[in-house]
């Protein structure tokens with residue numbers, strides 16, 4: 641029942657989709673980590689070709705309730721990651737429903753595909769902003785719900801080759817999709833001091849951005865900054881540790897570079913404009929964000945879009961028991977909007 645293609649929005653109706661026989665579906669649960677918790681980074685990423693994930697999906701109860709998963713429903717998971725949310729939702733839409741899942745990280749899609757064998761899931765390597773084209777490719781006009789769980793997964797964080805972990809001496813890449821854009825080390829190498837400082841301030845909300853940028857520029861004249869560990873070490877020399885030591889001083893700088901290389905806010909804005917047009921009347925758009933820059937965009941778009949009714953006036957937050965079990969969940973905020981039938985899609989360019 642499971643299939644995957646690398647999705648190319650330029651050729652939405654190509655014939656590359658094929659049913660894939662996938663192997664078993666073990667999920668090794670371990671403490672999850674996100675942007676600011678690399679001090680607690682999980683040891684090893686799941687081995688290539690292994691179905692395992694160390695990512696613990698956040699706000700599971702809330703997601704199931706908000707997505708209104710029921711037999712026959714067609715749902716979209718726009719951020720498949722380790723597949724935790726998809727594996728929760730897919731059995732609930734049987735019989736008759738399905739989950740269409742996408743992720744920009746083709747390696748995550750390939751690995752997770754193994755774990756959704758025997759579930760009604762089609763998975764695609766694609767940007768969530770291209771969900772309209774993915775649905776067109778699948779021959780699905782409108783869906784009952786779309787979930788976006790923003791940011792990065794614990795699997796990506798634990799992959800030492802990609803630079804998401806501040807401990808890693810792998811290359812400082814930070815891209816979800818390494819086939820496009822520029823690695824973060826290149827930005828660190830070529831941006832002017834002012835530009836670097838602005839970027840770290842704007843996307844990391846780091847008030848010591850000027851000091852960090854000055855330090856980076858001085859260091860790169862001495863030696864190229866290529867690894868995550870090199871950068872984290874520099875930043876730690878500029879930013880005092882938080883009082884309870886729970887947050888690494890490099891957190892905000894890494895967040896800023898990651899947002900920049902993946903153009904995360906741009907794609908979120910595009911998705912917020914395009915995705916309501918994919919929903920049936922009554923269909924839900926459910927978005928989990930992890931920092932205020934994302935949450936503000938979601939809040940304002942939900943409020944201002946005449947096609948949507950806001951379901952959650954205030955964002956839902958994880959309960960204490962979840963935070964105790966999964967530290968990464970502590971900064972998650974879930975917002976829900978519902979498609980109404982009062983406004984037409986042609987007020988927006990898709």
Ligand SMILES: C[S@@+](CC[C@H](N)C(=O)[O-])C[C@H]1O[C@@H](n2cnc3c(N)ncnc32)[C@H](O)[C@@H]1O
Pocket residue numbers: 695696697698718719720721722723724725726742743744745748766767768769789790791792793816907908
């Ligand atoms: C927090 S993880 C999702 C975890 C997933 N919900 C689970 O339960 O395992 C976020 C995922 O979103 C993906 N992602 C980030 N930006 C994306 C985009 N614009 N389009 C598609 N996927 C994206 C990342 O590659 C990452 O795998």
